[in-house]
Amino acid sequence: MSIVGPETRLGSLPGAQQLEPHPGLAGGPIYLDYNATTPVDPRALDAALPYLTTHFGNPSSSHHYAERPRQAVARAREQLAALLAARPQEIVFTGGGSEADTLAIRGAALAQPRRQIITQPSEHPAVLQACASLEADGFAVTHLPLDRHGRVRPADLQAVISERTALVSIAYGNSETGTLQPIAELAAIAHAHGALLHTDAAQAVAKVPVDVTRLGVDLLTVVGHKMYAPKGVGALYVRSGVELAPLIHGGGQESGLRAGTENVAFIAALGAAAEIARQELPDSAVRLAGLRDLLQHELERLLPGLITLNGPPGERLPGTLNVSIDGIAHLGARRLLAAIPGVAAATGSACHEGVDAPSPVLLAMGLPAERAISALRLTLGRWSTEPEIRHAAQLIAAQVTRLHAGDVAP
Incomplete structure (x- = not known):
């Protein structure tokens, strides 16, 4: 690259x-700590403010006050999908990256009978702890070794993956070293064995081009506050046809995968941040x-x-x-x-x-x-x-x- x-x-x-x-x-x-969090871009803040002041309605309502909030959520979904080369219906908004990681990992594992999860030791704690929670539930969790640059070798994945593997979760870019993983190669190996591939792309989205089709991923995590949007908002790309067990049950928002009234202001800010990134990359x-x-x-x-x-x-x-x-x-x-x-x-x-x-x-x-x-x-x-x-x-x-x-x- x-x-x-x-x-x-x-x-x-x-x-x-x-x-x-x-x-x-x-x-x-x-x-010099942008990987920890980014300042909110004033342009993203401008996108959020109308939904904290004037357009207060619940986007799930059916009356006049819901129209602008509902449009804002739809537009943000389109903006983020465009940045990822995804389809709007494949974007699920969450309360942040840890929730998106947990939905991807536990949601994918609990939606199918396979009982092995494969990851690697330099993942974010949200990924490692989600995997540990599955291990406590009886799943086998395998950690791949890293080379001296922090990369996962595709051959090492090939050596341990099996027909029991439900999910492989490997971050795209590491928050400490910046190491970019060979996600497309890893995804191809996972798919050859009928497994799903999740990548935590919190550090990569808006910094390098991310095309979900070229990467071949099934699930991809986005974090608002790593890309100049507010803290407390994120998203999970879910490839069409992938089944997940929801973590939060309730009113059926986000295609039934994430219940709870949408945080319209922060979602609008995330959409604006995605549009800015798409234009500036x-x-x-x-x-x-x-x-x-x-x-x-x-x-x-x-x-x-x-x-x-x-x-x-x-x-x-x-x-x-x-x-x-x-x-x-x-x-x-x-x-x-x-x-x-x-x-x-x-x-x-x-x-x-x-x-x-x-x-x-x-x-x-x-x-x-x-x-x-x-x-x-x-x-x-x-x-x-x-x-x-x-x-x-x-x-x-x-x-x-x-x-x-x-x-x-x-």
């Missing part, structure tokens, strides 16, 4: 950032890949011989950089970041932040604990700029240099 390759440079970008500064970032540290991916590579190169220039890339140099998300810094293992990357108030970043998934322990994702890739605990996850997004990236690299490098000199300790 050329848009995320290591050869991408800032000079190849389509143009300078045209957006106004985001009010949520004004006066704060440089934000692939230029946005090229721009972010250039900034990501610039950040890596600046760190390597300022800290020669101390920076090691974690994950593949090519097939990864355009805005994700994971690097280990030699010589800080005794302190840990989390304490290093705490000593750099001018940068807001992370050492791994937000679900694991606050823990002084090596990243489970990096350990699953075979990295030594010393290298894993010295890793920074630096993730960029729509409001990242070249001056910010250069300044962030300087702030990080200055603190590391002081630590190596023994002048200060975080």
Whole structure:
């Protein structure tokens, strides 16, 4: 995928950032934690506001006040379907990514007699815990190994899949390293054995092109707050003909798969975010890949011989950089970041932040604990700029240099 390759440079970008500064970032540290959550795009907010103020009706009602909310939900379904190259009726709106993952995994498993689930250890906790819940219900759960770049090898899936396999669940893009998985190959293997393929695409949608037909997936998770929509809204793509057991029972909304009155405002925002992403890809991916590579190169220039890339140099998300810094293992990357108030970043998934322990994702890739605990996850997004990236690299490098000199300790 050329848009995320290591050869991408800032000079190849389509143009300078045209957006106004985001009010949520004004006066704060440089934000390099876009994989944890994104600021709500003002254009998505504008799409939501009418359904928080004027158009308050229940879209399931049959009178005048339901018309605009019902139209908004339908339009958002069309907008998200267009981004995914899906059909509108294949989009199920949910309350977020964890719900979508759980609906996909438990819903698919409980709708058929097969009793094996296959996944891999670097999945989001929503996937791993959904699989664990099925294991408690008597299902067999198999975890595939990862190579040194965090990829699943299709041959490893081929070796363990069987006619007992109900579902294979492999995330498209990893939130820590940005590793992109060979989803199309994995889906073909799953289908050859009569199994379904689910991918948690929370980190990939709106960052790289996602075409559900080309990927061959049966189920795909979308998360609003990873793509500049609000928290508390997501979606699950469900290929036509795939049967799921619903998790939430009630009034029959979302084709009977997700009961509950629709969150019209947030759904409208998600639809707008999808439309923005569809219009701006692939230029946005090229721009972010250039900034990501610039950040890596600046760190390597300022800290020669101390920076090691974690994950593949090519097939990864355009805005994700994971690097280990030699010589800080005794302190840990989390304490290093705490000593750099001018940068807001992370050492791994937000679900694991606050823990002084090596990243489970990096350990699953075979990295030594010393290298894993010295890793920074630096993730960029729509409001990242070249001056910010250069300044962030300087702030990080200055603190590391002081630590190596023994002048200060975080």
